[in-house]
Amino acid sequence: MHLGGQRRSATRGTRRRDGRNGARGGGIGTTNLVPPMSPPPIVRFSPSPTGMFHVGGARTALFNWLFARQNKGSFFLRVEDTDQARNRPEWIEGIYAALRWLGLDWDGEPVFQSANAPRHREAAVELHSQGWAYYCGCTAEEVQARNAAAGVKTPGYDGHCRDLDLDAGPGRALRFRTPDHGSLRRTDVIRGTAEIELSSIEDFVILRATGSPTFIMANAFDDLDQGITHVIRGEEHLPNVPKAMLLRDAMGDTDPPVWAHVPNIVNDKRQKLSKRRDKVALEMYRDEGILPEAMRNYLGTLGWAPPGDQEIVPLETMLETFRLEDVTSSPAAFDQKKLLAFNGHYLRALPREEFVDRALSWYRRTVIDPMAPVIQERGATLPETLSMTDFFLHDVPPMDLDSWDKAMRKAPAAAILTAALAAYADCDWSAAHLHQITEELASGFELSLGKAQAPIRVAVTGRTVGPPLFESLVVLGRERTLGRLRRAQARLEKG
């Protein structure tokens, strides 16, 4: 057996359930995770820039930040961009902007995981030379076919190349050799201890056939390299813990981190929030007027609660009373109504002058700045230009009945709305592109663009006249546009 320390347990964390020092009264703000005199903790928040920054990530960041700051530790930002194909620079900017908006400052410069790729590769190759890993030339299809032929119902790598002693070469990935027997102890601050059977873990890839390191390799290496003491992340990473422990062990680690897997945030159907079907992007909430302090406070009540009967609390209170080991282990549903209630509270509590400043700057940033180029030319007075943006302010646009009748009474209105809904659902959201696809839509009905856009305009703005449609749609955003089109559709059906 090559795995010397595999039964070693993570001893740094003390579980809340097995201690008697967990009582909140008198113990507020103290944690047994970081004993006095011990070096300050080092945590990292490590999002991958593969989409809009969302509320789940925001909460994980918040918990990391609270834990680091209250213990005088370090909070690092590490961008896990090992999947080059799915990364985009604007997503990275989005991460910075969102964290700044929430007031979560990080230490030092962000680390880009891709920049460490050579070191990851080197470490992986080293693992191979020490016999911890082997090269494998199987494709996913081959593995699948073999499993099917063997009648194996459980998918996963079958160990075909395990003892072939293949050299590195084109088309060959490097796999970590997982022990066949024994178990390891996984200790998690918020989930307790579990004994994991090693036989259930397949030989996983650490270096792709392209030579690029996989997430698990890069992640385990960087955590070790940065001296991360507490890994606080989403529960979807729980199955990665044994792999990370195996890898760290092979790389000579003797001081495993404290693991803390925070529960998912789920939707009202209790599924993990997803970008596609749920409203998750932080910037959408920002644009709809949610105050960062309200969002931050609300996020803090998902999976944790301040002691006492008061859950709307200042950041300082969270900083004093937050305890990682008190985080709940069951998923929390994101309740927009409750967020709104929190927001109303914060809004009312603002000093008058600050309220004015913030309301005005919101209006300027979200509506006036983006609309200025098209409204400035279209009115004789300031109020007249400003009134062109009123549809933007309401969830349901104020509907002008004459406009409605004029645009919707004509035969293809319903069909146009349906076609627009389909065309706008997944397209590039720019004025030029919207113009183009709407023109195509119009020619499909053998109508001019002017005629075809009328039902769309009325559905979205409530009127037949107004600023140029496509610029308006861009500012409104896809979700709100689609929502208004659907609402108009429903209204049309009712007659």
Place this chain on the structure above:
RNA sequence: GCCCCCAUCGUCUAGUGGCCUAGGACACCACCCUUUCAAGGUGGCGGCACGGGUUCGAAUCCCGUUGGGGGUGCCA
């Protein structure tokens, strides 16, 4: 299929074997205040998934069942 995780009002949570007739918040309902609407105040509705243990005593500990979720990628 296999591995893992989870289970207190509709939702977020408090609860760490007796302070529990289960507390608070959001939502909802009623009333009060009020020129309207909010805000605020008062009250109400509403929950320990089920079944077995352990114990003098279980929301709390153990086992099972059921139900939900996550993972099962040369994604992260």
